[in-house]
Amino acid sequence: MKRLGILLSGRGSNFLAIVRAIAEGRLNGAEIAVVVSNVAAAPGLAAAAALGLTTRCFLSRGRPRADHDADVIACLREHRVDLVCLAGYMRLLSPAFIAAFPDRILNIHPSLLPAFPGLDAQTQAFDYGCKVAGCTVHFVDEHLDHGVIVLQRAVPVLDTDNAPALAERILEQEHLAYPEAIARVLSGKYRIQGRRFEAISPSDL
Ligand code: GAR
Numbered sequence: 081m082k083r084l085g086i087l088l089s090g091r092g093s094n095f096l097a098i099v100r101a102i103a104e105g106r107l108n109g110a111e112i113a114v115v116v117s118n119v120a121a122a123p124g125l126a127a128a129a130a131l132g133l134t135t136r137c138f139l140s141r142g143r144p145r146a147d148h149d150a151d152v153i154a155c156l157r158e159h160r161v162d163l164v165c166l167a168g169y170m171r172l173l174s175p176a177f178i179a180a181f182p183d184r185i186l187n188i189h190p191s192l193l194p195a196f197p198g199l200d201a202q203t204q205a206f207d208y209g210c211k212v213a214g215c216t217v218h219f220v221d222e223h224l225d226h227g228v229i230v231l232q233r234a235v236p237v238l239d240t241d242n243a244p245a246l247a248e249r250i251l252e253q254e255h256l257a258y259p260e261a262i263a264r265v266l267s268g269k270y271r272i273q274g275r276r277f278e279a280i281s282p283s284d285l
Contacts, residue, residue, distance in 0.1 A: 081109060081110070081111055082109050082110045082111070082162045082163060082266050083110075083111060083112075083113035083159065083160055083161050083162045083163075084098070084110055084111065084112050084113060084161065084162070084163050084164075084165055084262070085112075085113055085114050085115075085116065085155075085156045085159060085161035085163070085164045085165070086098065086112060086114070086115045086116065086128070086165050086167055087116050087117070087118075087152070087164065087165070087166050087167065087169040088115065088116075088117050088122055088124040088125065088166075088167045088168050088169055089117060089118055089119045089122055089124075089168055089169050089170040089171070090119065090122055090123065090124060090168045090170070091122075091123050091124055091168060092122065092123055092124020092125070092127050092128070092167065092168065093124075093168075093251065093254075093255065094167040094168060094188055094254055094255065094258050095115065095124050095127070095128065095165075095167040095168075096124075096127060097254070097255035097256075097258055097259060098112070098165065098167070098258060098259055098262065099112065099131065100259075101259030101262075101263075106259055106260075106263065107259055107262060107263055107266070108263075109266060110163075110262065110266055112128075112133055113134065113159040113160065113161050114133075114134045114135070114136060114155065114156070114159040114161065115128035115133050115134070115135045115136070116135075116136045116137070116138065116152055116155060116156070117135070117136075117137050117138075118137070118138060118139060118140035118141075118148070118169070118171060119137075119139075120137050120139060122137075124167070124168070125137060134159065136155050138151045138152055138155070140171060145171075145172070145174050146174050146176060149173065149174040149176060149177045150176070152177070153176070153177055153180045156180075156181070157180075161181075162184065163184055163185075163186065163262065163265065163266065164181050164184060164185040164186070164220075165185075165186050165258070165262065166185065166186065166187040166188070166220065167188065167258070168188075169187075170199075172224060173185070173220060173222075175222050178220065178221060178222055183219055183272065185219065185220040186217055186218070186219060186220065186230065186258075186261060186262065186265065187217070187218055187219075187220045187225070187227075188215060188216070188217050188254055188257065188258050188261075189201060189215065189216050189217075189218065189225045190202050190215050190247065190250045190251070190254060191204070191205055191213065191214065191215070191216065191225075192205075192212070192213065192214040192215075192216060192232055192234065193216040193218060193225055193226075193229065193232075194226075195210075196208075197224050197225035197226070198224060198225065202243055202246055202247035202250055203243040203247070205237070205246070206237065206241065206242070206243040206246050207243070210237055211236065211237050212234050212235070212236055212237065213234070213235050213236075213237050213246060213250060214232055214233050214234040214235045214250060214253065215232065215233055215235075215250050215253050215254045215257050216229055216231075216232045217229075217230045217231045217232075217257050217258055217261035217262075218230060219272075219277075228272055228275055228276070228277050229275070229277060230261040230264060230265060230277050231257055231260060231261040231264065232257070233253040233254075233256065233257045235249050235250050235253055264279075269281070
């Protein structure tokens with residue numbers, strides 16, 4: 081059984097998409113070991129508790145990043161987490177955090193990286209006038225929204241769109257992309273060549 085540690089700061093819809101994927105047997109061999117938040121009032125944390133999952137909150141506001149991350153790392157280790165999934169976790173991870181889980185931290189970002197890292201990526205893409213937007217699941221490294229890309233899903237930008245409508249359609253694709261990317265990583269049937277995430281045999285992806 082592979083044990084997932086979920087980190088979130090807000091709504092938690094990507095976390096719930098992972099829960100659904102497990103319940104529907106799309107993430108065979110995975111279970112959620114712990115859900116961690118840095119925001120006490122995060123709706124995702126309440127949803128996790130309501131599902132009977134183990135939840136922890138480590139408030140980050142006003143604390144040095146290294147101290148806060150040390151608490152989160154200890155918690156993930158205590159719960160024997162194999163793969164850390166950032167699901168709307170709006171914090172940069174310290175180098176010590178990355179080093180504690182090498183190639184074992186995933187993030188989802190609502191743009192086709194490397195375009196539009198950072199906050200409000202969907203609005204950035206809309207305002208830029210992109211005709212195609214989307215989402216990216218990637219390994220986390222020490223730079224913002226930067227690590228090796230596991231999977232991307234494209235979303236057309238419609239003439240009738242506004243930024244919230246586009247964000248909603250991107251979110252639908254996020255909910256498909258994240259479980260799929262987690263399944264690929266948990267399968268172990270990949271290698272990382274430079275920045276490229278490659279299936280060991282083509283039928284594995
Ligand atoms: C998602 O759109 C996710 O891609 C984004 O935050 C939202 C969280 O929603 N993450 C980032 O922008 C990370 N840079 P959720 O709490 O409903 O999953």
